[in-house]
Amino acid sequence: MTIFLLNIGFGLVTASVLSLLSVGLSLQFGVTNFVNFAYGSYLGVGMMLAYTFSQTLHFPFWAAAALGTIFTGVVSMVIAEGVLEPFVRRRKSLFYMLIVTFGLSLVLDNLLQIFYGVDFFQYPVAQSSPVTIGPFSFTTAQLEIIAIAVVAMIGVHLLLSRTRLGKAMRAMSDNMDLARSSGIDTKNVTRWTWFLSGCLAGLGGIVLALNIVSFQTNSGETLLFVIFAAVILGGIGQTYGAMLGALVIGMVTEISTSFISSAYKQDIAFIVLVLMLLLRPQGLIPAKGKA
Amino acid sequence: MANSILEVKGIKLAFGGVQAIDDCSFHIEEGTITALIGPNGAGKSTMVNVISGTYRPDEGHVIFDGKDVTRMPNYARAQHGLLRTFQISREFANMTVLENLLVVRQGQVGESLFGALFRAKSWQAQTKELVAEANEILNTFGLYRLRNEYAGNLSGGQKRLVELSRAVMAKPRLLLLDEPMAGVTPALIERLGQHILELNRELGISFVLVEHNLEVVEKICSRVVVMALGKQLADGTLAELRSNQEVIDAYLGGGARERVGS
Amino acid sequence: MSLILGYVATLLVTFFTYNIFVIGLNIQFGYAGILNFTVITFMAFGAYFYAVFVMPHANNASQVFYILGLHWPWPLAMLAGVVASGALGYLVGLIALKRLRSDYLAIVTLATGTLVYGLFGNNNKLFDGWSGLFNVNQPFQSVATNHPNEFSWIFVVFSGVVMLVVWLFANRLYASPLGRSMRAIREDQDVVDSFGRNSFKVRMLAMVIGSVIVGIGGVLTIQYIGALSPAGWTTGETFVVWAALLVGGRANNLGAIVGSLLVAVVFNEATRYIPQVPSHPNLIPNLRNVIIGGLVILSIWFRPQGVLPEKKASFLEVPLVDKYAQGFPGDEPENALSPAASEA
Numbered sequence: 001m002t003i004f005l006l007n008i009g010f011g012l013v014t015a016s017v018l019s020l021l022s023v024g025l026s027l028q029f030g031v032t033n034f035v036n037f038a039y040g041s042y043l044g045v046g047m048m049l050a051y052t053f054s055q056t057l058h059f060p061f062w063a064a065a066a067l068g069t070i071f072t073g074v075v076s077m078v079i080a081e082g083v084l085e086p087f088v089r090r091r092k093s094l095f096y097m098l099i100v101t102f103g104l105s106l107v108l109d110n111l112l113q114i115f116y117g118v119d120f121f122q123y124p125v126a127q128s129s130p131v132t133i134g135p136f137s138f139t140t141a142q143l144e145i146i147a148i149a150v151v152a153m154i155g156v157h158l159l160l161s162r163t164r165l166g167k168a169m170r171a172m173s174d175n176m177d178l179a180r181s182s183g184i185d186t187k188n189v190t191r192w193t194w195f196l197s198g199c200l201a202g203l204g205g206i207v208l209a210l211n212i213v214s215f216q217t218n219s220g221e222t223l224l225f226v227i228f229a230a231v232i233l234g235g236i237g238q239t240y241g242a243m244l245g246a247l248v249i250g251m252v253t254e255i256s257t258s259f260i261s262s263a264y265k266q267d268i269a270f271i272v273l274v275l276m277l278l279l280r281p282q283g284l285i286p287a288k289g290k291a
Numbered sequence: 292m293a294n295s296i297l298e299v300k301g302i303k304l305a306f307g308g309v310q311a312i313d314d315c316s317f318h319i320e321e322g323t324i325t326a327l328i329g330p331n332g333a334g335k336s337t338m339v340n341v342i343s344g345t346y347r348p349d350e351g352h353v354i355f356d357g358k359d360v361t362r363m364p365n366y367a368r369a370q371h372g373l374l375r376t377f378q379i380s381r382e383f384a385n386m387t388v389l390e391n392l393l394v395v396r397q398g399q400v401g402e403s404l405f406g407a408l409f410r411a412k413s414w415q416a417q418t419k420e421l422v423a424e425a426n427e428i429l430n431t432f433g434l435y436r437l438r439n440e441y442a443g444n445l446s447g448g449q450k451r452l453v454e455l456s457r458a459v460m461a462k463p464r465l466l467l468l469d470e471p472m473a474g475v476t477p478a479l480i481e482r483l484g485q486h487i488l489e490l491n492r493e494l495g496i497s498f499v500l501v502e503h504n505l506e507v508v509e510k511i512c513s514r515v516v517v518m519a520l521g522k523q524l525a526d527g528t529l530a531e532l533r534s535n536q537e538v539i540d541a542y543l544g545g546g547a548r549e550r551v552g553s
Numbered sequence: 554m555s556l557i558l559g560y561v562a563t564l565l566v567t568f569f570t571y572n573i574f575v576i577g578l579n580i581q582f583g584y585a586g587i588l589n590f591t592v593i594t595f596m597a598f599g600a601y602f603y604a605v606f607v608m609p610h611a612n613n614a615s616q617v618f619y620i621l622g623l624h625w626p627w628p629l630a631m632l633a634g635v636v637a638s639g640a641l642g643y644l645v646g647l648i649a650l651k652r653l654r655s656d657y658l659a660i661v662t663l664a665t666g667t668l669v670y671g672l673f674g675n676n677n678k679l680f681d682g683w684s685g686l687f688n689v690n691q692p693f694q695s696v697a698t699n700h701p702n703e704f705s706w707i708f709v710v711f712s713g714v715v716m717l718v719v720w721l722f723a724n725r726l727y728a729s730p731l732g733r734s735m736r737a738i739r740e741d742q743d744v745v746d747s748f749g750r751n752s753f754k755v756r757m758l759a760m761v762i763g764s765v766i767v768g769i770g771g772v773l774t775i776q777y778i779g780a781l782s783p784a785g786w787t788t789g790e791t792f793v794v795w796a797a798l799l800v801g802g803r804a805n806n807l808g809a810i811v812g813s814l815l816v817a818v819v820f821n822e823a824t825r826y827i828p829q830v831p832s833h834p835n836l837i838p839n840l841r842n843v844i845i846g847g848l849v850i851l852s853i854w855f856r857p858q859g860v861l862p863e864k865k866a867s868f869l870e871v872p873l874v875d876k877y878a879q880g881f882p883g884d885e886p887e888n889a890l891s892p893a894a895s896e897a
């Protein structure tokens with residue numbers, strides 16, 4: 001029983017990491033209407049940039065993490081402007097957009113390996129002894145991860161509900177033509193969406209690295225389909241759905257380790273994905289005109 | 292009275308709380324050209340999707356040729372001769388016009404894997420016949436010259452004609468045309484109307500047209516079904532409906548009249 | 554001389570097997586528009602299942618573990634490997650070929666790849682984990698006894714024949730009504746359905762046929778090398794196949810051959826001779842992948858139809874003798890069927 005409760009705690013941590021990542025992917029998907037298969041590589045960009053800022057340039061870790069987050073956003077925006085949007089403007093079909101992002105993931109992964117090699121890295125944060133809260137037990141880093149995720153989710157919520165940019169993003173996600181004809185600067189909103197999506201991917205990568213402590217450039221790569229699972233679970237393009245999806249996937253995968261080997265965590269996520277696709281492909285919160 | 296080839300009974304369908312079709316019933320007689328008209332949002336296109344099997348209704352039945360097809364997937368309905376076209380032209384862009392037609396004929400030997408691999412002689416001969424047949428059809432639609440063009444390279448009007456000739460190639464018994472005249476020049480509207488009349492007369496194909504242009508309706512449709520707010524409001528000839536106050540209020544009357552004609 | 558002969562033989566076998574991979578992917582993507590982002594998993598499935606059917610029972614004393622070990626004759630084991638690959642294709646298709654957006658299928662293939670990779674790698678009992686299988690029984694060993702090159706050249710002929718059969722099969726499929734349905738589904742699945750074809754079935758057929766063909770290539774690979782470990786099947790390999798197809802020309806099997814010659818043989822071999830940088834042992838493979846990824850993106854930008862684009866279908870036909878053999882109705886004068894248009 002205690003292990004079960006402990007795993008619920010870990011589920012909360014995993015869900016926190018996933019929530020950042022799935023919201024980032026979902027926001028971008030909603031606005032641009034194609035999946036970015038290079039998203040997994042953005043995690044690597046974030047975690048490695050934060051490493052460089054803190055270890056090589058000797059920034060305090062929180063500043064390095066903030067810079068890593070923002071720079072990943074910039075990388076995402078630059079790639080979108082330089083590579084992806086030109087393809088969109090040429091009206092390449094969905095097929096080709098997916099292949100382009102897929103090709104991009106290969107380029108980015110290997111560029112990261114050229115710069116950072118295949119070694120394992122660690123952030124210069126002291127490993128504290130676990131803190132016990134009720135039945136749960138967390139490291140300080142894990143508590144910080146949960147806090148970061150909660151703050152980020154509130155931030156996303158405020159952005160979407162209170163700001164013009166956020167409202168424009170929602171409008172574009174609901175109906176692109178309507179949004180364009182009602183005077184929304186769709187180009188600009190798309191640009192900021194890519195930035196935001198990149199920031200969340202970078203931040204997600206950094207907290208993922210914090211959670212697993214020792215990481216490689218491609219540590220985020222295998223997480224890609226778990227993120228997809230959370231996004232599809234929530235209803236593709238649905239931001240709040242993505243949060244819910246992250247919570248479910250995070251909890252289910254961690255709780256499953258009470259019963260089966262943790263080596264099969266991802267398989268559990270895959271099973272959830274498959275069940276979802278077979279039974280309710282539109283997601284828990286279906287979006288109009290998608291799926 | 293002729294046999295009814297299609298009957299919809301008590302169809303209900305809601306999308307996320309919006310009742311798109313609300314207890315709608317009507318029937319289509321064999322060998323007629325029937326118009327399905329009604330103001331925007333009346334549920335006409337939704338009804339076409341229900342009849343063709345793209346949507347499954349929450350309640351009610353679709354009966355085609357005496358058979359209840361409500362639970363049948365769209366491709367199975369098409370195999371029985373219940374075919375549709377779409378509001379926008381959906382040609383197979385990277386295939387030639389001729390191929391567009393060849394694809395849709397059912398019952399070809401080379402459709403199964405076994406047939407494709409081991410009965411090549413047989414399907415090659417069959418294809419030859421189908422090419423001749425398709426060329427005939429393309430010729431009547433004035434597309435013969437363009438038969439080896441990629442369908443994606445044609446003009447909007449030409450694509451409309453490809454859609455119709457493709458539907459003819461599939462040998463339908465009932466053809467649902469979802470706004471076939473939308474975005475088409477007046478000259479082509481004439482032409483399409485003529486084709487529909489000829490197909491009806493010569494091949495005995497029954498038609499259901501979703502159409503806004505009442506002039507077209509008047510010219511080629513022998514019967515009109517009016518829908519409003521997801522219900523069947525009235526049916527009869529256009530002349531009869533002109534004197535029906537309900538129909539006038541819902542659709543024909545007021546400003547809608549001019550808009551519809553333009 | 555013998556060294557060069559051996560090298561040429563290996564090049565030819567590589568060329569033939571990549572042709573087979575590219576033709577397999579071509580049937581999935583070029584014909585039917587199915588995005589398979591884990592070609593390599595199907596290749597590995599074919600190879601591994603061939604291995605465990607052809608190898609003798611695992612000898613636990615040697616600390617090498619694998620399932621089955623049935624010691625079947627190699628043609629039967631080859632069949633088993635191919636069936637396994639096709640079965641995987643069927644399973645993936647069952648999940649993702651329902652009427653869903655094409656993103657979902659791509660996601661499911663990607664997820665399947667990640668999963669199978671982890672499952673095979675982490676599980677020592679299945680296929681000996683990360684160290685992979687070696688000493689896999691090769692065919693023709695009883696005939697080729699005199700010189701190592703003898704096996705290589707027999708295998709060149711064998712793989713060449715297999716490739717030829719696959720090639721003829723793919724071309725016949727393309728020209729057939731079934732192939733035409735596949736291409737129509739690639740263009741617009743809904744329309745094909747609305748004309749009475751069960752597009753799910755046709756797409757599934759393309760998925761399974763493609764998987765089977767990729768599986769054949771996988772079996773040939775392990776037959777020739779005699780060993781395969783998960784380290785050899787990375788995303789990069791999938792990309793080589795994709796790049797070859799896109800560069801060569803989708804939906805054109807001749808293009809597939811040109812593509813695999815350019816990408817899998819010429820490019821891959823050329824980069825093999827760049828000297829290693831001792832401090833960065835991975836630099837060359839990494840750069841190669843960057844270029845392959847770039848090639849995929851650039852070919853979609855500059856020449857999405859490939860070096861050899863899809864051929865326009867032409868049919869032997871008797872010209873229509875008809876006085877009405879006419880042009881587009883827009884060309885002719887309007888014959889007013891009705892009076893003014895503002896009457897309704």
